[in-house]
Amino acid sequence: MSSAASGHNVPVVDVSPLIHDSSSSSSSFSPTLRPCCDALLHALEEFGFVYVTGVPSVIAASDALIAPSQHLLTKQSRPYKEQISMKIRPREWRGWFGVGDELTNGVADLKEGLYFGVEHDASCEQIKKGLPMHGQNKLPPEHDYPNMRKALATYFTEAEALGAAILRGVAIALGLDETHFTPLFEPTPFSLLRVFHYPAELQEEQAAGSRWGVAEHTDYGMLTLLHQDDVGGLEVKHRATGTWIDAPPIKDTLVVNVGDALQVATGGRCISTPHRVRNVSGTSRISMPFFYDPSFEARLPPPPPHAASSIIGFDGSIYAKLHAASEDGSITWRDYITAKTSKVFPHLAVERDTTDV
Numbered sequence: 001m002s003s004a005a006s007g008h009n010v011p012v013v014d015v016s017p018l019i020h021d022s023s024s025s026s027s028s029f030s031p032t033l034r035p036c037c038d039a040l041l042h043a044l045e046e047f048g049f050v051y052v053t054g055v056p057s058v059i060a061a062s063d064a065l066i067a068p069s070q071h072l073l074t075k076q077s078r079p080y081k082e083q084i085s086m087k088i089r090p091r092e093w094r095g096w097f098g099v100g101d102e103l104t105n106g107v108a109d110l111k112e113g114l115y116f117g118v119e120h121d122a123s124c125e126q127i128k129k130g131l132p133m134h135g136q137n138k139l140p141p142e143h144d145y146p147n148m149r150k151a152l153a154t155y156f157t158e159a160e161a162l163g164a165a166i167l168r169g170v171a172i173a174l175g176l177d178e179t180h181f182t183p184l185f186e187p188t189p190f191s192l193l194r195v196f197h198y199p200a201e202l203q204e205e206q207a208a209g210s211r212w213g214v215a216e217h218t219d220y221g222m223l224t225l226l227h228q229d230d231v232g233g234l235e236v237k238h239r240a241t242g243t244w245i246d247a248p249p250i251k252d253t254l255v256v257n258v259g260d261a262l263q264v265a266t267g268g269r270c271i272s273t274p275h276r277v278r279n280v281s282g283t284s285r286i287s288m289p290f291f292y293d294p295s296f297e298a299r300l301p302p303p304p305p306h307a308a309s310s311i312i313g314f315d316g317s318i319y320a321k322l323h324a325a326s327e328d329g330s331i332t333w334r335d336y337i338t339a340k341t342s343k344v345f346p347h348l349a350v351e352r353d354t355t356d357v
C-alpha cells in the first residue's frame with residue numbers, strides 16, 4: 001500500500017535550529033529548538049524515520065560525492081570496477097561489490113555498490129593491531145576522478161556533524177543531558193558510507209515481488225543518513241498499522257532512520273524500523289546511505305530486562321546471543337557489527353570466529 005493510500009507519511013523536520021544553536025544551557029535555547037527536538041523524537045518514535053531539511057552543506061557535500069560515484073558505477077566496465085573490488089584485502093571492508101554479492105536476509109540483493117569507511121593510515125594503531133574493517137579506502141585513479149578522496153573526507157565530516165546534532169536533539173527531547181549519547185562515539189565514530197546502484201535492467205525480477213534491490217532489514221547502528229536520487233523505491237514498515245509505506249524522494253532533504261543500537265540506547269523509545277528497496281521505475285537508481293555508528297570499541301548497554309525481546313530490533317537474535325555470551329552483560333560495537341557483516345558478505349567474513357552467532 002502506498003503512503004498516500006494508508007494516510008501515513010514519514011514527517012519532514014527542519015533541523016536548522018539544532019545546527020545553528022549550539023548553546024549548552026537549556027535556558028538559552030532558541031525558541032525554535034525545543035519544538036524541533038520534539039518533532040524529531042515524535043517521528044523516530046512513530047516511524048523510526050524522518051526527512052530532515054535545513055542541511056544545505058550536507059546536501060552539497062553529498063552531491064559532490066554522488067556525481068563521480070554514479071559515473072563510476074553506471075558508466076565504467078566491470079574490469080575497471082574490479083580494480084577496486086572489496087575482494088582485494090577483504091577484511092578492510094572497502095571497495096566495489098557487484099550485483100548479487102551482498103545478501104540481505106540470506107538472499108542476494110539486486111544492486112551493486114561502493115563501500116567506504118573512515119580513512120586509516122597504514123601507520124595508525126588500529127592497522128598495526130590488525131583490527132577488522134579498518135583500512136584505506138579504495139578509489140578509482142585520481143586522473144579519472146580528481147578530488148574524490150577529498151569529497152569523501154568532506155562528506156564524512158559533514159554527515160558526522162549532522163548525526164551528532166540529531167542525537168543531541170533526541171537527547172534533549174527525551175529530557176536527558178544533551179551529551180547523553182556522545183560517549184558512545186568516543187574516541188571517534190566508526191562511520192561507514194555506501195553508494196548503491198540499482199540497475200534499471202533488473203526491474204522485472206523485482207516487479208514480480210520475489211526479489212529486492214535490498215530485502216527487508218533494519219540498520220545495525222545508531223543513525224543512518226540517506227541521500228536518494230529522484231527515482232524512488234524505498235519502503236518503510238509503519239509500526240502501528242504493519243503496512244508498508246513509501247518514502248519517496250523529497251528535494252533538499254536527507255532521510256534519517258534509527259538503527260538497532262539507537263533503539264537499544266533509547267530503551268526502545270526510538271524504533272529501528274524494517275525497510276526495503278525495490279527499483280521498478282525503469283531507470284537506474286542511486287542512493288547513498290551513511291551510517292553514523294558508535295566507536296569500534298564502544299560498549300553498548302544491555303537491553304532493559306523488562307522489555308528485552310521487544311526492543312532489540314529486527315535481528316534481536318544476534319544481539320541477545322552476544323549479550324548472553326558476554327561476561328558483564330555489555331557488548332562492544334565491534335562484536336555486533338562484525339557478527340552482522342559476516343552474514344551479508346559471507347565470503348568476506350571479517351572475523352571468522354563470529355560467523356556462527
Ligand SMILES: O=C(O)CCC(=O)C(=O)O
Nearest residue numbers: 196214219234277287289
Ligand atoms: O538504498 C536505499 O534507499 C536504502 C539502503 C538501505 O536501506 C541500507 O543500505 O541499509
Ligand SMILES: [Fe+2]
Nearest residue numbers: 217218219275
Ligand atoms: Fe537500511
